[in-house]
Amino acid sequence: METPGNHILVIFGASGDLARRKLIPALYALHVNRLLPEKFAVLGIGRSAYDTGSFRNYMDESLEEFSDDFHDDQQFLEKLDYLSIDPSVEDSYPLLAQKLEEIREGHSIPENYIFYLATPPSLYDVIPGYLAKNGLTSEHDGTWKRVIVEKPFGLDLESAISLNRSLLKVLDEDQLYRIDHYLGKETVQNILVTRFSNGIYEPLWNRNYIDYVEITSAENIGVGNRGGYYDRSGALRDMLQNHLLQLVALVAMEPPSEISSHTIRNEMLKVFQSLRPIKKEMVQDYLVRGQYMESHVRGELQKAYRDEEGVPEESRTETFAALKLYIDNWRWGGVPFYIRTGKRLPTKVTEIVIHFRPSPHALFCSEDAGYNSENQLVIRIQPDEGILLKFGMKVQGAGYNVQNVNMDFHYRDLMNADIPEAYERLLLDCMQGDSTLYARGDAVEEAWRFVAPILERWEQDNKFPLYGYPCGTWGPEQADLLIEGERRTWRYPCKNLADDGTYCEL
Ligand SMILES: NC(=O)c1ccc[n+]([C@@H]2O[C@H](COP(=O)([O-])OP(=O)(O)OC[C@H]3O[C@@H](n4cnc5c(N)ncnc54)[C@H](OP(=O)(O)O)[C@@H]3O)[C@@H](O)[C@H]2O)c1
Known part of the structure; x- marks a missing residue:
């Protein structure tokens, strides 16, 4: 290099x-x-x-x-x-x-x-x-x-536009590098390579073969000593509007004509421009917010968000948000994207799950053990970076019972798999004048435009539900209903408790 x-x-x-x-x-x-x-x-x-x-x-x-x-x-x-x-x-x-x-x-x-x-x-x-x-x-x-x-680049649409204006008065866009450190993560960049360097995925990467897309970014820690800052921000501003929407754009974008800052960021912008607007009156049908409550996790008492240092007793800031969105274009028409993020969830994990449609005829469905396989492509952003493909295999023995198995690639198995920290890559790119992995001003504004009605509704309607969820759980059950109401389900990435007390892949 x-x-x-x-x-x-x-x-x-x-x-x-x-x-x-x-x-x-x-x-x-x-x-x-x-x-x-x-x-x-x-x-x-x-x-x-x-x-x-x-x-x-x-x-x-x-x-x-x-x-x-x-x-x-x-x-x-x-x-x-x-x-x-x-x-x-x-x-x-x-x-x-x-x-x-x-x-x-x-x-x-x-x-x-x-x-x-x-x-x-x-x-x-x-x-x-x-x-x-x-x-x-x-x-x-x-x-x-x-x-x-x-980050944060603005606190809402107006402040983001105003910041862009002030900066562009004294600098050119190509002098500006807006950090979204998720884009600096090796596995996030690998989304582009997985999609566009392999012939096998892209033909399936559309509404004809994909049932829904799920993105989870979970943290098991609380707000720590950043309560004062976090309370003015919340999960929507802190994680969803920026990092998770960037992941949506990388999963959903069209192939760029070449690998350059201009072409990649143009395609990402088009995704933001195609997000179906959520009307202020309809926010409750698309979004569930929650806040963590005191509970014991693995024998340890974890305090409620409202008891954290710097957080007001009556705070209605969300520490969890789950959102359903649609991208209105030819590739994604009718495919829901479910995205969720939260603090004090069972584990620290960020992953994207592509849920493929089931086979058209359930040949191997039997009353006792068999079922149609669930084809999922799981892109694990962190930790244990890698890619997992889930598909059905025959259970040995009589009959045709089907079991889901994993084809699992871990970055750590690569030679020299010393994965650079996001900030290393981002600093180096800026030094080299490459802004591909930095957010462009127009895209940042579009992402804020998309979440603006949600923020407006919360501001105007102090009765908009904020559900409590015990620390160490996957958020309020209403978030499950958001997806299960449509006969789909969140993947629970880590259900087993390992010997060292951390959760691990099933
Ligand atoms: N920490 C993180 O992991 C993290 C992650 C993502 C984004 N960020 C963003 O990065 C920025 C810096 O984060 P940080 O955690 O390093 O913040 P920080 O420790 O609170 O502040 C950074 C420095 O800014 C200076 N400063 C504070 N108030 C100032 C004022 N009124 N006028 C002039 N200087 C002032 C202080 O230095 P002096 O007192 O010496 O002037 C302070 O050491 C923040 O905007 C934050 O949102 C941080």
Whole structure:
């Protein structure tokens, strides 16, 4: 793989959680794999009173904690610099410009910059505005400037449109990299390869052969110490509007004419534009929301969402959402997509299940044991990344009883199956100027447009049901009814309890 052009990466919010847990470890992994440019520096920005020495010590400790194979690598730590300024104040930017010039001169780095916004979202339009005002975003004499914007990109349709407008006033779309870290996951990209590099799936990948599609993204943890943040967001904004709809787009899109940022993102946009709008008055027919309640899970008492730190006692924020949607186009007409996400569910898993239609005639159906096989293609995004095909086989012995069996591929069985973290791939792509795995502004707005009536209905109707569900269960039973009412069922990915107390594949 080609190494990217020489540049400086400026991280705003470098003293924060994301930088120490994800960004710096991802950069370290790129360094170990020799994927960083020859001339490269990281400039951390924050109000916290670090200097370069103490920032390096802090990152040294963070790398010990969050990188498997880090051992006091001075060669990497020497790439880190720090400037203590307040990025919300205009006067800080001449200091930033001066510091960048010093680093460039010291390391002979051209005027190529990536600005990573890992600050609270309220600064996502402020910082690029000040950068532009101080000439730090203008591309001249072959230099480039890119801005990575963290999630959340807006809190609703209006705020997303307004943020896009502010950013596009000072930057071109191709300078903008909107993170959806799901797109950086190896197995998510593999959806494209599975679909479009194999001749066997695509002929079946349509309404004629697929009965329904199911996407589950479950977490077994609660909101932890992020209750205050989460309560303003909820499952719909935090997971469904962005990550799960991106997965829907990858499953449902048409083949692009070539693998490029433009063509792939065009096809993804078309999926969002084809989502059947859910009318505000009809939301209850398409969506179930829930909130976790206190209960014992494997002998341990887990508290209710409303008892979490930073969460109001009367909170009506959803920690679970299940949604039925349709894509009104020729490929998917009439095929429901059921998507669900939640916290404090039985396990941590993200998977896509393609449920194929049953065979037209149940030849092997018998009263005692036999039944028609369930053909499912399960794309496991995390953990235990892989692909599983379920189909029927004859049970040995007399008669024709059918049993479902698995053809199971695990990424971990591949040679060199060291799956890179999403942030490694995304940072490297941005360094190389490839925005394929970043969300485009028009697509983000379309996804918000789709969920807007749901948010409006919740806002206007405080009696819209919010069902409680005990921690450690698959959400409220109304979510089962949403799908079972149509003679379909959720796949329960992990029903067995392994010896170590975690759930495992049946
Ligand atoms: N943490 C994650 O795993 C994660 C995952 C996905 C997305 N994100 C997104 O990434 C962004 C950063 O997340 P984080 O968890 O690192 O957040 P964080 O720890 O709360 O904040 C990051 C840094 O921003 C600076 N900051 C906070 N308030 C500020 C203000 N009013 N003015 C100027 N600077 C301010 C702080 O640095 P100083 O006090 O030193 O200035 C802080 O260290 C957030 O928007 C979040 O939504 C985070």
